[in-house]
Amino acid sequence: MTALAAGKKIDPLLADLDRDGLAGDPDWLAKLRRRAAASFDAHGLPTPKQEAWKYTDLSAIRSRGYRWGGIDAGERARDGGDSIEHTPFVGLDPISIVFVDGVFAERLSDLGVAPRGVRIVSIADALSRGESWVREGLSALAHFEDRSLVALNTAYLRDGAAIYLPERAVVERPIHVRFLSSREAAHHPRMLFCAMKDAEATLIEDYAPGADRPAYYNNAVSELSLGANARLRHIRIENEASAAHHTATVQVLQRAHSRYQGFNISVGASLARIDTNVALNEAGSEAELWGVYSAFGNRHVDNHTFVDHTEPSCTSRETYKGILGERGRAVFNGRVLVRPDAQKTNAVQRNQNLLLSTDARVDTKPELEIYADDVKCAHGATVGQLDPAALFYLRSRGLGVAEARAVLSRAFVSDVLDRIGQETIAKSLALALMPAVEANGKEQA
Amino acid sequence: MLLKIENLNASVAGEPILNGIDLDVGAGQVHAVMGPNGSGKSTLAHVLSGRPGYEVTEGAVTFEGDDLLALEPEERAREGVFLGFQYPVEIPGVNNNYFLKAALNAIRKHRGEEELDAFDFIKLMKERAALMELDESLLSRAVNEGFSGGEKKRNEIFQMAVLDPKLAILDETDSGLDIDALRVVATGINKLRRDDNAIILITHYQRLLDYVQPDFVHVLSGGRIVKSGDKTLALDLEKQGYAWLETSPEARPVRS
Ligand SMILES: Nc1ncnc2c1ncn2[C@@H]1O[C@H](COP(=O)(O)OP(=O)(O)OP(=O)(O)O)[C@@H](O)[C@H]1O
Ligand SMILES: [Mg+2]
Numbered sequence: 246m247t248a249l250a251a252g253k254k255i256d257p258l259l260a261d262l263d264r265d266g267l268a269g270d271p272d273w274l275a276k277l278r279r280r281a282a283a284s285f286d287a288h289g290l291p292t293p294k295q296e297a298w299k300y301t302d303l304s305a306i307r308s309r310g311y312r313w314g315g316i317d318a319g320e321r322a323r324d325g326g327d328s329i330e331h332t333p334f335v336g337l338d339p340i341s342i343v344f345v346d347g348v349f350a351e352r353l354s355d356l357g358v359a360p361r362g363v364r365i366v367s368i369a370d371a372l373s374r375g376e377s378w379v380r381e382g383l384s385a386l387a388h389f390e391d392r393s394l395v396a397l398n399t400a401y402l403r404d405g406a407a408i409y410l411p412e413r414a415v416v417e418r419p420i421h422v423r424f425l426s427s428r429e430a431a432h433h434p435r436m437l438f439c440a441m442k443d444a445e446a447t448l449i450e451d452y453a454p455g456a457d458r459p460a461y462y463n464n465a466v467s468e469l470s471l472g473a474n475a476r477l478r479h480i481r482i483e484n485e486a487s488a489a490h491h492t493a494t495v496q497v498l499q500r501a502h503s504r505y506q507g508f509n510i511s512v513g514a515s516l517a518r519i520d521t522n523v524a525l526n527e528a529g530s531e532a533e534l535w536g537v538y539s540a541f542g543n544r545h546v547d548n549h550t551f552v553d554h555t556e557p558s559c560t561s562r563e564t565y566k567g568i569l570g571e572r573g574r575a576v577f578n579g580r581v582l583v584r585p586d587a588q589k590t591n592a593v594q595r596n597q598n599l600l601l602s603t604d605a606r607v608d609t610k611p612e613l614e615i616y617a618d619d620v621k622c623a624h625g626a627t628v629g630q631l632d633p634a635a636l637f638y639l640r641s642r643g644l645g646v647a648e649a650r651a652v653l654s655r656a657f658v659s660d661v662l663d664r665i666g667q668e669t670i671a672k673s674l675a676l677a678l679m680p681a682v683e684a685n686g687k688e689q690a
Numbered sequence: 691m692l693l694k695i696e697n698l699n700a701s702v703a704g705e706p707i708l709n710g711i712d713l714d715v716g717a718g719q720v721h722a723v724m725g726p727n728g729s730g731k732s733t734l735a736h737v738l739s740g741r742p743g744y745e746v747t748e749g750a751v752t753f754e755g756d757d758l759l760a761l762e763p764e765e766r767a768r769e770g771v772f773l774g775f776q777y778p779v780e781i782p783g784v785n786n787n788y789f790l791k792a793a794l795n796a797i798r799k800h801r802g803e804e805e806l807d808a809f810d811f812i813k814l815m816k817e818r819a820a821l822m823e824l825d826e827s828l829l830s831r832a833v834n835e836g837f838s839g840g841e842k843k844r845n846e847i848f849q850m851a852v853l854d855p856k857l858a859i860l861d862e863t864d865s866g867l868d869i870d871a872l873r874v875v876a877t878g879i880n881k882l883r884r885d886d887n888a889i890i891l892i893t894h895y896q897r898l899l900d901y902v903q904p905d906f907v908h909v910l911s912g913g914r915i916v917k918s919g920d921k922t923l924a925l926d927l928e929k930q931g932y933a934w935l936e937t938s939p940e941a942r943p944v945r946s
Contacts, residue, residue: 633742638779638833641739642793642849643767643800652792656783656832 256286258306258431259400261313271372273380274402281389281399288393300576300608301518301547306431306490311462313401314346314430331425335669339421339449340365347424347432348404357418362411365420368435369404379407382437386468386496392520394492398433398466405435410444412472419447419667426463426489427455436467440475442500449670451482452491460488460515467495471503473527480665483511483519484677487542491517499559501527508665509536509565512677513544513573522551525559525587536565537658539678540573540605547576552594554587554617563594566658568679569605580612581624587617594624599631599657601650654679692717692754692888693738693857699748700737706747707733709913715857718885722899722924723892725910726932731892732776734910735861739773740766753857767793768800770856774846774863776892781833786845787815789833790852797853818851822878839866847875851882858882859890864898876901896928909935 259282270278290306291298331343331353342365343353349367359365364376371379389396406422424434436450452463463485471477485491491514497505511517523532532552540546552561567575575598583590598607611624631653639649655675662671693715700708707730715721723731737744738751740763751758753769761769781789794814795805806814819826824844834842843863850858860879864872879889879902891904899907899921907923908915909932916935917923 632779634779635781637741637763638775638781639784639789639793640763641741641767641773641775642789642853643764643796644789644792645764645796646762648792648796649764652784652789653781656781659783 254286256289258290258397259286261315262400264313264315271375271380274372277384278400278402281396281402284389285393285396285400288396290397291393297549297578300574301516301545303492303516303518305516306462309460309462309490311429311431311490314428314432314461331423333421334449334667334673337419337421337667337669339419340416341421341423342367342406343423343425344404344406344434345425345455346427346430347434350425353425360414360416363414363416364407364409366407367404368402368407368437371407376407378409378439379437382407382439382468382470383435384468386470386498387466387494392494394464395466395494398435398464398494401433402435403433405437407437408439408446408448410440410446410475412441413443414441415444416446419449421449422451424452424463424465425455426452426461426486427457427459429459429461431462431464434463434465436465436469438467438469438477440471440477442472443474444472445476447478447480449480449482451480451484453482453484454486454489458486458488460486460490462490463492465491465493467493469496469505470498471500471505471530473501473503475500475503476506477504478506478508480508480667480670481510481519482674482677483514483517485512485514485517487514487544489514491519493519495519495521497521497523497532499523499525499527499530499532502529502531503527504531504533506533507535508661509534509538509548510674510678511536511538511546511548513538513540513546513575515543516545516547518547518549520549520551522553523561524553524555525561526555528556528558530556531560532562534561534563534565535661535664536563537567537661537674537678538565538575538577539568539570540575541570541680543572545574549576549578549580551580552582552592554581554583554590554592557587558589559587560591561593564661565596566661567596567598567607568601568654568657569598569607570601570679571605572602573605575607577607577609577626578612579610579624581614581622583615583617583620583622585616588619590617590620590622592620592622596626597657598626598628599654600628601631601654651679691715691752693758694752695749696751697749698734698737698746698751700733700744700746702733702744707913708737710749711910711913711915713908713915715888715890717856717888718883719906720883720889720891720902720904722904722907722921723890723910724894724907724924724927729910730913731910732861733913735773735776735859735890735892738766738859739763739771764796767853767855768797772850772853772855772858774843774850774858774860776861776865778834778837778842778846780835780837782835784833786829786831786833790815790829790849793849794852814852818848821881822848822851823874824848840868840871843867844871844875847878851878854882856887857890858887859892861892862894863891864893864895872897873901896924899924911935
């Protein structure tokens with residue numbers, strides 16, 4: 246990146262751009278990365294002075310001095326010498342594509358046989374084969390000009406998952422994209438999902454640490470586009486190490502009568518911030534946004550969602566639930582924008598929070614902006630505690646305090662988790678979401 | 691003596707509600723507790739099961755000779771105290787079967803018995819549901835959620851049948867039951883009666899006592915037992931109400 250470095254400042258977070266791993270890209274990609282790097286260099290990381298970042302301070306990402314994980318770790322994973330283990334969800338039998346420290350790990354993946362015309366590949370492979378849909382798709386939805394984290398990710402764009410479903414393709418097996426982090430470094434995983442007209446799939450995107458749970462930084466970007474009448478069930482799981490930092494931008498674009506069903510599960514981290522942006526861009530499209538977040542210990546979790554109704558007769562239903570314990574800290578901000586042309590919009594947003602400790606804290610803010618007159622919109626946010634009557638009822642039957650609290654906490658989010666429709670995932674998520682609650686619950690059971 | 695209550699005084703939110711209760715319950719006995727609304731019957735039941743917020747200000751309660759009041763609610767349950775709630779709590783998201791299995795296994799573990807596996811548990815559930823003529827479909831639903839008033843009460847008795855307590859305190863379990871359900875529940879209670887367990891039946895009506903014959907009947911008023919007798923006392927109350935009791939000097943509630 247000598248060109249970038251030439252006339253001006255260079256942000257330390259961009260310092261690794263000269264490393265070898267990024268050489269040998271096609272021209273268009275090199276240009277894209279350069280533009281993104283320049284944009285990031287101009288803006289830097291967001292700061293708490295910006296309203297959207299008021300409660301989430303990214304300065305630790307700088308002070309930790311994370312270096313780009315580059316591709317060495319990936320090389321290790323590729324040759325199978327790495328100790329990292331990948332435990333798939335029991336009984337799921339997915340098509341799986343696994344990345345270690347941002348780089349495709351063939352040894353851990355099981356790409357199986359995809360239906361005709363369906364592509365499930367690593368971005369690096371697709372690039373080396375010059376697959377045009379990848380070139381067209383990357384950066385088409387996740388614009389970096391006004392989002393510096395997207396710019397940072399794009400500047401380091403190197404690998405990730407690329408999934409393409411041609412018209413009418415139905416992928417029955419769930420597609421499981423897993424990003425594992427095994428060492429202290431910064432990674433910029435990328436995901437590209439394109440479903441053409443009438444295509445259908447279930448996509449699990451999850452982030453987890455290797456066994457030694459190091460501190461690391463994941464800055465993920467996912468771009469998902471749904472063609473007319475396409476259907477996607479997207480289960481996103483942020484299950485990072487408690488010392489980790491995780492920022493993410495999920496960008497969804499929906500064409501006519503498409504249906505996006507998103508489950509966004511986040512357990513927090515030293516800092517976790519997930520921006521989910523859904524654009525209902527053609528009439529009749531429907532989005533369901535389900536979220537469950539938790540923060541225990543000293544974890545911090547921040548979910549910002551933005552549902553953009555630009556066209557008429559679209560529906561969005563959003564329910565986010567949070568469980569905060571110990572010194573956990575959560576932020577929820579749900580913005581719904583109904584633009585002037587979006588008549589007959591139906592938009593509902595709910596955010597419910599359960600505070601299990603007096604030291605836990607949540608800041609919740611729904612933002613409804615409506616510029617059309619013929620719409621049905623509703624929103625509500627609550628923060629509550631466990632029902633003492635229910636707690637006593639359980640205890641009066643012999644359940645210990647900790648177990649009773651665990652049972653009631655799980656019950657609070659069970660309606661969302663059960664909806665995922667994959668029992669093994671729901672179970673392991675309950676465990677991941679409430680480690681402290683579950684552990685205490687077992688102890689005394 | 692299974693349960694021994696001596697000079698029990700208790701307050702709720704700083705307000706004295708129980709004002710010196712003495713009661714002995716022996717194994718194999720059924721005690722009916724009656725008394726006007728607000729006299730403290732449910733408060734007594736809650737204090738015995740350890741509900742937070744109910745403060746014992748004076749007196750003592752022993753259960754099988756040990757201090758009951760020193761125990762947490764779940765410890766009391768594991769020792770064999772069961773409260774059938776006047777108002778059973780709805781708990782959305784918690785499956786009835788799951789809940790009862792957790793409860794039963796917590797109790798079994800405490801007794802040093804092996805936890806029941808899924809198969810044996812279902813067997814026990816089916817057997818006890820049949821005993822109480824309870825519709826099994828209720829068991830796969832969330833605890834009491836959307837249950838009718840009568841279904842909730844039957845579920846309480848069913849839980850008692852599964853958990854097999856030494857002392858069951860049934861707080862108006864008969865209220866809200868239709869005539870057939872009352873007969874079923876009463877028959878169920880009778881089947882669970884043994885020489886080594888006891889029941890405190892809190893009720894407003896003679897009807898239940900026709901089926902479940904009490905050994906003793908107590909009248910609670912103003913937080914004290916103002917009269918005790920055998921089952922004929924209940925019949926007198928049915929005829930005359932509570933007014934005649936209020937006139938006797940010892941019936942006046944004691945306020946501190
Ligand atoms: N949290 C509270 N704060 C103040 N007073 C209370 C509280 N809970 C109960 N009480 C009072 O204690 C008294 C006894 O109530 P309790 O529920 O024990 O009556 P009860 O005999 O069970 O009546 P019922 O026959 O109507 O069920 C009542 O006057 C009630 O209002
Ligand atoms: Mg009562």
